[in-house]
Amino acid sequence: MLFAHSALAAPGDKEANQGINAAKGGFCKRAIPLLESAESQRHRPSSAVPLADCYAKQGELLKASEIYHTVASEKKEPGYSARDVAAITSAKKKAAQIDARIPTLVVKPVEPYEGLVVEINGEAIGDPSTPQRFDPGVQLVVVARAEGHEESSQKITLKEKQRREIKLRLKPKPVATKPPEKKPPPKPVATKPAEKKPPPKPVATKPAEKKPPPKPVATKPAEKKPPPKPAATKPAEKKPPPKPVATKPPEKPAEGKPGAGEVAERPVEMPEPTPPPRRRQRDVWLGAGFQGFFIPQIAFQLLGEGGRNVLVPGGEIALSTRLGGRFDLVFSVAYARFQMPETPFKPKGHPDTDYEIVESDLQALQAGARLVWNIPLDRDEVFAFRLGAGIGVGWMFLGDLYRTQAYPADAVPGDPSSFVPGDPYRYKKCRGPNDPAGSFRYCNQLDYDADHYPGYVEPSWFTRPSGRPQGLKPVVYPWLLLPEIGLALRPWDRVAFDLRVGASVTGLLGGLGMRVAL
Numbered sequence: 001m002l003f004a005h006s007a008l009a010a011p012g013d014k015e016a017n018q019g020i021n022a023a024k025g026g027f028c029k030r031a032i033p034l035l036e037s038a039e040s041q042r043h044r045p046s047s048a049v050p051l052a053d054c055y056a057k058q059g060e061l062l063k064a065s066e067i068y069h070t071v072a073s074e075k076k077e078p079g080y081s082a083r084d085v086a087a088i089t090s091a092k093k094k095a096a097q098i099d100a101r102i103p104t105l106v107v108k109p110v111e112p113y114e115g116l117v118v119e120i121n122g123e124a125i126g127d128p129s130t131p132q133r134f135d136p137g138v139q140l141v142v143v144a145r146a147e148g149h150e151e152s153s154q155k156i157t158l159k160e161k162q163r164r165e166i167k168l169r170l171k172p173k174p175v176a177t178k179p180p181e182k183k184p185p186p187k188p189v190a191t192k193p194a195e196k197k198p199p200p201k202p203v204a205t206k207p208a209e210k211k212p213p214p215k216p217v218a219t220k221p222a223e224k225k226p227p228p229k230p231a232a233t234k235p236a237e238k239k240p241p242p243k244p245v246a247t248k249p250p251e252k253p254a255e256g257k258p259g260a261g262e263v264a265e266r267p268v269e270m271p272e273p274t275p276p277p278r279r280r281q282r283d284v285w286l287g288a289g290f291q292g293f294f295i296p297q298i299a300f301q302l303l304g305e306g307g308r309n310v311l312v313p314g315g316e317i318a319l320s321t322r323l324g325g326r327f328d329l330v331f332s333v334a335y336a337r338f339q340m341p342e343t344p345f346k347p348k349g350h351p352d353t354d355y356e357i358v359e360s361d362l363q364a365l366q367a368g369a370r371l372v373w374n375i376p377l378d379r380d381e382v383f384a385f386r387l388g389a390g391i392g393v394g395w396m397f398l399g400d401l402y403r404t405q406a407y408p409a410d411a412v413p414g415d416p417s418s419f420v421p422g423d424p425y426r427y428k429k430c431r432g433p434n435d436p437a438g439s440f441r442y443c444n445q446l447d448y449d450a451d452h453y454p455g456y457v458e459p460s461w462f463t464r465p466s467g468r469p470q471g472l473k474p475v476v477y478p479w480l481l482l483p484e485i486g487l488a489l490r491p492w493d494r495v496a497f498d499l500r501v502g503a504s505v506t507g508l509l510g511g512l513g514m515r516v517a518l
Contacts, residue, residue: 010042011041011042012037012038012039012040012041012042012044013038015034015035015037015038015041016034016035016038016042016044016046016047018034019031019032019034019035019038019047019050019051020035020046020047020050023035023050023051023053023054024050024351024353024441025351026349026350026351028053028054028057028058031050031051031054032051032054032055032058035047035048035050035051035054036051039051044080044084045071045074045080045083045084045085045087045088045091046081046083046084046086046087048067048070048071048087049067049068049071049087049090049091051067052064052065052067052068052071052091052094053094055067056098056101059135059136059137060135061098061101061102061135061136061160062102062133062134064098065095065098065099065102065133067091068091068092068094068095068098069091069095071087071088071091072088072091072092072095074088076088085417086416086417089417090417090420093420094420100161101136101160101161102133102134102135102136102160103133103134103136103158103159103160103161103162103163103164104131104132104133104134104158104162104163104164105120105131105132105140105142105156105158105164105165105166106128106129106130106131106132106163106164106165106166107125107128107129107142107144107165107166107168108128108129108165108166108167108168109128109144109168109169109170110167110168110169111169113146113147113149113170114146114147114148115145115146115147116128116144116145116146117144117145117146118142118143118144118168119142119143119144120132120134120140120141120143121140121141122141128168131163134158136158136159136160136162137157137158137159138157138158139155139156139157140155140156140157140158141153141154141155142154142155142156142166144168144170146170148172148173149170149171149172149173150170150171150172150173152168152169152171154166279380279381279493280493281322281325281381282322282493282494282517282518283321283322284319284320284321284322284517284518285319285320285321285328285496285515285516285517285518286318286319286515286516286518287318287319287320287496287498287513287514287515287516288315288316288317288318288513288514289315289498289511289512289513289514290313290314290316290511290512290513291314291315291316291334291336291509291511291513292311292312292313292314292336292509292510292511293311293312293314293336293504293506293507293508293509293510294309294310294311294312294507294508294510295309295311295312295506295507295508296309296507296508297309299507300345303347303348304345304346304347304348304350305345305346305348305424306343306344306345306346306355306424306425307343307345308340308341308343310338310340310507312336312337312338312339312506312507313336313337314334314335314336314337315334315335316332316333316334316335316511316513317333317334318330318331318332318333318513318515319331319332320372320515326373326374326375327371327372327373327374328371328372328374328388329369329370329371330369330370330371330372330388330390331368331369332366332367332368332369332370332390332392333365333366333367334365334366334367334368335363335364335365336363336364336365336366336394336506337362337363337364338360338362338363338364338396338399339360339361339362340358340359340360341359342357342358342359343357343358343359344356344357344358344406344424344425344427345358346424352421352424353441353442353444354447354449355406355424355427355442356403356404356405356449356452357403357404357406357427357429358401358402358403359401359402360399360400360401360402361399361400362396362398362399362400362401362473362474363396363397363398363399364394364395364396364397365394365395365397366392366393366394366395366479367392367393368390368391368392368393368479368481369390369391369392370388370389370390370481370484371388371389371390372386372387372388372484372486373386373387373388374386374488375387380490381490382489382490382491383487383488383489383490384487384488384490385486385487385488386484386485386486386487386488386498386500387483387484387485387486388483388484388486389481389482389483389484390479390480390481390482390484391478391479391480391481392478392479392480392481393476393477393478393479394476394477394478394479394506395475395476396473396474396475396476396477400457400458400473401457401458401472401473402456402457402458403449403452403456403458404429404452404453404454404456405429405430405442405443405444405449405452405453406424406427406428406429406430406442407419407427407428407430407436407439407442407443408420408421408422408426408427408442409422409426409427409428410422411436411438411439412438413436413437413438413439414436414437414438415438416438416440416441418438419438419439419441419442429453429454430442430443430453431443431453431454433445448469458471458472458473459471459473460473460474460475461473461474461475462475477505478505479504479505479506480504480505481502481503481504481509482502482503482504483502484500484502484509485500485501485502486499486500486501487499487500493517494516494517495514495515495516495517496514496515496517497512497513497514497515498511498512498513498514498515499511499512500512
């Protein structure tokens with residue numbers, strides 16, 4: 001008698017039940033058309049709230065908000081089941097949560113514009129300074145018009161919880177100027193033709209009188225002068241020879257200075273100092289140091305939801321040998337401790353009820369080989385830039401991986417309606433199936449995590465328990481390092497220090513070590 005016969009079921013109940021089950025399993029694409037069909041035939045809060053939940057997961061926050069507020073405003077009516085009453089209670093809380101996620105847009109003009117009209121995606125907004133709500137991730141086209149101003153248009157996309165404000169500034173239209181009026185050309189004025197005058201009569205001129213040519217004048221010949229006589233010169237007078245001048249005897253040269261006729265000695269040239277020989281390169285080194293990994297939270301989000309930043313400390317012992325003058329071949333053995341505190345996690349696409357609290361105290365050994373290129377920064381290679389890559393294998397030789405089902409911490413035991421999704425980092429471990437009371441949707445024995453309760457240890461990759469999926473605890477895993485970037489300091493001939501960073505399959509690598517030449 002607890003189940004109604006199909007012939008007695010109300011319209012839409014079959015679609016509602018199928019849609020609710022699909023929504024609980026996280027299959028919203030299948031649940032939405034079923035729940036929409038059920039609501040169109042018969043409204044029930046128990047089917048309307050899962051429909052709004054799916055709208056919220058698909059990013060249609062406005063539709064989800066409208067349904068939550070409608071259900072929250074309802075009162076208990078005759079014929080409503082316990083699920084309907086629980087849905088009304090949860091809708092009030094979900095309405096406030098979804099409203100906080102809906103982004104808003106405000107358009108504020110920097111000055112008053114006459115006849116201002118603002119349209120968003122083709123719809124006019126009455127008061128643009130009032131916050132307008134839109135779904136996140138939807139491209140909005142904002143168009144503004146005003147009298148005497150040019151039209152403005154811009155495209156924006158809002159994110160969840162974003163409160164966007166646009167300062168609207170419109171450019172005035174250029175003032176149109178009238179072209180100058182063309183005046184008709186002036187009419188031609190009639191002119192009288194000029195009167196023709198008779199040409200003047202020629203004046204008679206007298207012929208010029210001819211004058212006789214001038215007579216030639218006689219000239220006298222130039223007189224010849226006699227040549228000048230040579231002047232008499234006196235003989236040069238003989239002068240007596242000059243008297244000899246007494247000279248002093250030459251002085252003795254001072255000590256250290258060359259005297260007259262002597263050659264100065266060349267200074268002795270000192271030989272230039274020879275540069276010290278280059279430091280000898282060592283071919284074989286033995287080193288040890290700290291080596292750790294940093295696993296960012298984004299690495300967990302590639303596979304699911306939740307996770308946290310994890311620091312993996314460890315150490316390394318390495319033996320390196322020089323190849324070809326500039327390359328080092330490094331063989332290493334390293335230890336890493338993959339310890340992770342209680343962390344919420346669930347696979348991608350799974351419902352909120354699949355959150356588990358994951359812990360780890362795994363420890364691993366890694367063996368690998370690296371090829372490093374040394375780029376000297378000085379003559380003796382005191383400083384060198386190092387660039388390389390490596391490959392190897394890891395072995396989880398100690399520790400376990402623990403998984404425990406979890407429920408919302410804000411839930412009230414005994415009140416199933418209070419077990420609603422919340423902050424997964426505040427979830428608590430389930431103590432057993434439906435323990436605490438009312439947590440049957442989170443703490444259950446219905447799927448692959450039926451026995452994930454305190455004390456459960458995840459099996460390894462090579463273990464497949466009967467009737468259960470393969471274990472997730474890694475045992476042997478590949479190790480790849482690409483690239484490795486470092487700086488080497490060699491203050492003494494046989495001692496060097498290395499600082500290196502890189503990216504590997506186990507996280508971001510960081511290391512600091514010391515090498516000794518053998």
